[in-house]
Amino acid sequence: MDRAARTRTGLMPPPKPGVDDPRVHVSLASLRALEYRARQITFTSKQQAHSALNGRHGSRIRGRGLDFLELRDYLPSDDVRAIDWKVTARTGKPHVRVFTEERDRPTLIVVDQRMSMFFGSVLNMKSVTAAEAAAITAFRVLDQGDRVGGIIFGDTRIAELRPRRNRAALDQFLIALSRANQDLHAQATTSSPLAFNDVLRAVQRIAKRDHLVIILSDFAEVDDTTRVLMSGLTRRNDVVLGLVTDPTARALPDSTQFTASDGALQAELDLTDAPTRDALLRYSADRLKAIHNWQLEMRLSILPLTTAQDTLPQIQHLMGTR
Known part of the structure; x- marks a missing residue:
């Protein structure tokens, strides 16, 4: 599929009608309902004392120019x-x-809605947590008078919405986000997922400088190229990583059979086997450690989000909001 065909303002056809579990899928209505519950949150440079963005951890939001x-x-x-x-x-x-x-600063919200995000063991799917966090952020950015846009990407398609300061742009973002999320299901056609590094290159084309870039993902696919691309973004922009994780990243069930897939191949894993458990946990720990190291190395901000809790209270707590 060529790039022009994959880059659209709407990722998918409209979602099929019906009632869905809000822990598994978001809807356009559920995303819109978050607007009035998140008014105390701010992403400006003036953060509350207990905010994760106030610079106490080697990272900060520099604010407008x-x-x-x-x-x-x-x-x-x-x-x-x-x-x-x-x-x-x-x-x-x-x-x-x-x-x-400066009067305003454009914000680009990057949301991962690939099949690797369609997982959750306690409360929400990672894809739901990321989508809700993206909607909350979009509402607050526009309410602060800044331009808001986004990049929403699934396994085969990517929607690029350049930042604009109007309600129509926000609605377009929410529609694309809900469609991408609704497209995730167990019977989805298997395919090689869109490379995360290709998404970061798309971010660089839009956020050339002086943007606030918020990336919501599980960052399951990172390598040395990812680090280089991320470093380039942080030199010219403020970057916040919404690191979405599930409790299984730190503790696996005691005894179960687990099926893992890369979209093309799948394997059965025996979690009762100690070496297998140790290898999985070590891989997850090393990946999370590498991402957290970026915080000091690049002076970006990391907001840790878990699928085990409701999204809005987590963000309120991270931003120091009572």
């Missing part, structure tokens, strides 16, 4: 760091440079 407004005489209440020393030396009087914050 600054536009030069004027040069004026220094006043006793001014910050000495704003003094323009060249003008001060030339005139013999202290002068300060005054800046205003």
Whole structure:
């Protein structure tokens, strides 16, 4: 399938009518219902003291850029760091440079809706947690007056929505998100999933600089190329990783048969076998450790999200909201 055919403003045909389990699939109505329950959350640079984005962990949201407004005489209440020393030396009087914050900053919300996300052992599917977090973020960004867009990707298709500041753009994002989520089901046609690194390249084309990029995924497929692409994004943008995990990433059931698949092949795993359990847990731990290392290395932010809890309370807790 060529790239033009895979890149659309809507991923799928409209979802089939019917009642579905909200822990397995989201609907357009359920996503819209999150708007009024999330008003206290903010993704601006001014974070609450207990927010995971306030810079206490080596990462921070830099906020909007600054536009030069004027040069004026220094006043006793001014910050000495704003003094323009060249003008001060030339005139013999202290002068300060005054800046205003840019009116808005575009936000790009990247949402993983591949089959690897269609898993959950306690409450929600990872795909549901990611979709709900994306909707909550989109509502808050637009409410703050910023432009919002997104990239929503499944196994074979990717929807690219460039950031815009209007309600129609947000609705288009929610429609594409709900369609992508509804397309996930156990009888889905097997195929090689869309490479995560290709998605990051699409992000780079849109978020060239000064964007807030929020990526919601389980990051099941990361390698050295992923690290390089992510590093390039963080040099020119603020990047937040919504790391979606299931409790089985840290603790496997005591005794069960488990079927694993890469979309083309599948294998039966015996979790009662100690070496098999250890190998799976070690692989998961190494992957999560590598992603968390990016936080200090690249100064990006990580918001850990679990399928074992409702999405909104988790985000409120991470953002320091009571």
